[in-house]
Amino acid sequence: MTSRRVLVLNSGSSSLKYAVIDADSGTTEAEGIVERIGDSEGADHAAALQVMFDELAQEMSNLVAVGHRVVHGGPNLYRPTVVDDALIDTLNELSALAPLHNPPAVLGIEEARKALPDLPHVAVFDTAYFHQLPAESATYAIDRDLAARYDIRRYGFHGTSHQYVSEQAAEFLGVPLEKLRQIVLHLGNGASASAIDGGRPVDTSMGLTPMEGLVMGTRSGDIDPGIISYLVRNAGMSVDGIEEMLNRHSGMLGLGGEIDFRITHKRIESGDAAAKLAYDVYIHRLRKYIGAYLAVLGGADALVFTAGVGENDSAVRRDALNGLGPLGIELDEQRNAAHSDQARRISTDESRTAVLVIPTNEELAIARACVEVT
Numbered sequence: 559m560t561s562r563r564v565l566v567l568n569s570g571s572s573s574l575k576y577a578v579i580d581a582d583s584g585t586t587e588a589e590g591i592v593e594r595i596g597d598s599e600g601a602d603h604a605a606a607l608q609v610m611f612d613e614l615a616q617e618m619s620n621l622v623a624v625g626h627r628v629v630h631g632g633p634n635l636y637r638p639t640v641v642d643d644a645l646i647d648t649l650n651e652l653s654a655l656a657p658l659h660n661p662p663a664v665l666g667i668e669e670a671r672k673a674l675p676d677l678p679h680v681a682v683f684d685t686a687y688f689h690q691l692p693a694e695s696a697t698y699a700i701d702r703d704l705a706a707r708y709d710i711r712r713y714g715f716h717g718t719s720h721q722y723v724s725e726q727a728a729e730f731l732g733v734p735l736e737k738l739r740q741i742v743l744h745l746g747n748g749a750s751a752s753a754i755d756g757g758r759p760v761d762t763s764m765g766l767t768p769m770e771g772l773v774m775g776t777r778s779g780d781i782d783p784g785i786i787s788y789l790v791r792n793a794g795m796s797v798d799g800i801e802e803m804l805n806r807h808s809g810m811l812g813l814g815g816e817i818d819f820r821i822t823h824k825r826i827e828s829g830d831a832a833a834k835l836a837y838d839v840y841i842h843r844l845r846k847y848i849g850a851y852l853a854v855l856g857g858a859d860a861l862v863f864t865a866g867v868g869e870n871d872s873a874v875r876r877d878a879l880n881g882l883g884p885l886g887i888e889l890d891e892q893r894n895a896a897h898s899d900q901a902r903r904i905s906t907d908e909s910r911t912a913v914l915v916i917p918t919n920e921e922l923a924i925a926r927a928c929v930e931v932t
Contacts, residue, residue, distance in 0.1 A: 563587065563620055564925035565674075568627040569666020570595075570659075574606040578617045579925035586921065588617045603662070603669045611673070624670055624679045625928040627718070627920070628663045629768065630656035631683030633709050638686075638927040641667055641679040649681070655709070656767065658805060680928040687717030688752075688759050695761045712770075714762035716744045720752045722923040723864045723916045728757075730901050731860065731912060739855040741848060743878075744918065745868035747775035747817060751844075753851040761854050763847055769804055772847060773840040775817035778808035780843070810836050819871050844878045852885055858911045861887060864918040870897075875904065879913065886910030 561580045568575040577589035590613055592606040611618065626641070632652045639645060646664060653660045671679055688696075696712045698705060705711065720742050727742075728735040735757040742752045749772040753761040763771025763779075773779045781804070789795045795803075803812075811817050814836030816825065825833035852858055863875055872894050879889050888909035893902070898915075905913035 561620075562622045562929045564623050564625050564928050565614075565618075565621050565677075566625045566627070566921045566924045566928075567666055567670060568921075569603060569663050574603065574610060574666060576610050576614070577921040578614065578621075579922055581622075581922070581925040581929045584919075584922050588614055589921070590614075603665045604672075607666075607669050607673050621674075621677055623928040623932045624674055624677050625924040626663065626667050626670070626679060626681050627684065627924060628667075628681045629659035629684045629715060630713065631681075631685045631689075632713075633711070635681070635683055636686040636689035638931045639681050639683075640931060641671065641681055645681065655713075659768070678928075678932045680931060682718060682924045682927045684715045684717050685713040687721045688712075688714030688762050690758070691762070692760055698765075710766055712762070712765040714750070714752070714759070715764040715768045716748065716750045717759075718920045718923045718927075719744050719864060719918045720750070720754070720759065720762070722920065723862055723918050724752075724754050724757065726901060726916045727860050727862045727914050730903075730914060730916065733859070738859045739857060741851045741855070741858050741861045743844070743848075743861070743863050743868055744865045745772075745844075745863065745871075745874065746865035748777070749774045749779075749865075749867070751847045751851065753854045755855055761851060773813075773843045774809040776806050776809050776811045778804045778812070810840060813839060819867055819874065823873060841874070841877045844874075848878065848882070849885075857886065860912045860914060862914045862916050864916050869899075869915055869917055872897075875913075875915075887913060889913060 561582050564579050564581050566577045566579055572593065572595050574592040574595065578587045580587060592609045595603060595606050628649065630652050632655055646668065649660055649664050667679060691712065691714065698710060723742050724740050725735060727740060728738055740754040742754060744750050748768060751763040751772060752759050769777050771779050786800055789800055814822055814833040816822050822833050822837055826837060863869065867874055875894055876889060879887050888906045890904060890906045894904040899917060901916045903912055903914055
């Protein structure tokens, strides 16, 4: 049987991540990233694709599809969708909901379609997994007519990762997915939490945009919306300026001056008070969401860490779960401290909630979504 190989692209404003995935075996045959797009004259997404083609010269044969990660699918795009001109028009319209994410994704799709016109191109949406959030979770308590007119609801993001990781957790535990209550913590530069009951997400931390929820590398997460009008009136800031600040100059960077947790830990050890406060705020917000989702689910059978920080930072995992024994969560210090790139349990054998570290693989999930529709 011929393997079904998919080129997966994640096109950002200044980078292009790529991977060639065998959707059947799950093998990553090649991967890489082109950075600093737009930094020098002539360096655009077309040039980035050419760099990728040069790197993948030996890997470009026998592809069956090109998969594109698209952050925001809006209210109507929630299945993997073969790209055509009408879809491009729709994605451009959705840029108002995701002005930092959708435009570069569209550019990447357009250039990739020109470069690989004979292959089907498939858009896979970050928001898709959370499309059917319960109404009480998806709805903001604002004027309902205004919300309906402008498609304002909680969409959720990182959905491809949350779905993949929750399914892998069930497989690891040997328990049917439909029998598990899970809290999944996707902790990277972007960070999000989800509450999943029987394979169905019932809540998630990100909302209309990827800014809501947990403290992130450069994003604020939850804030009082009154801060925005306060800054407009009293600091003379524009709405665009505030959005830029909340997206790119807040979170761990805004509080502690650093997004790399390895450096943050070193600064804390050296007595850096700002780094310590940034870390404490991050952990406090994370614990609040864990507690909230335990209440939403009525307890959890599994709590799962994933993504760069979640998979690799044992201190974050330890501090996030410290003292939660009475809630059924007991961490095994030795298991937690042991470094591994494999799926593993880091809770004690007696813990009512199994605490797991499950590596995410969004590229594989996108590749498999592509072959289902092509």
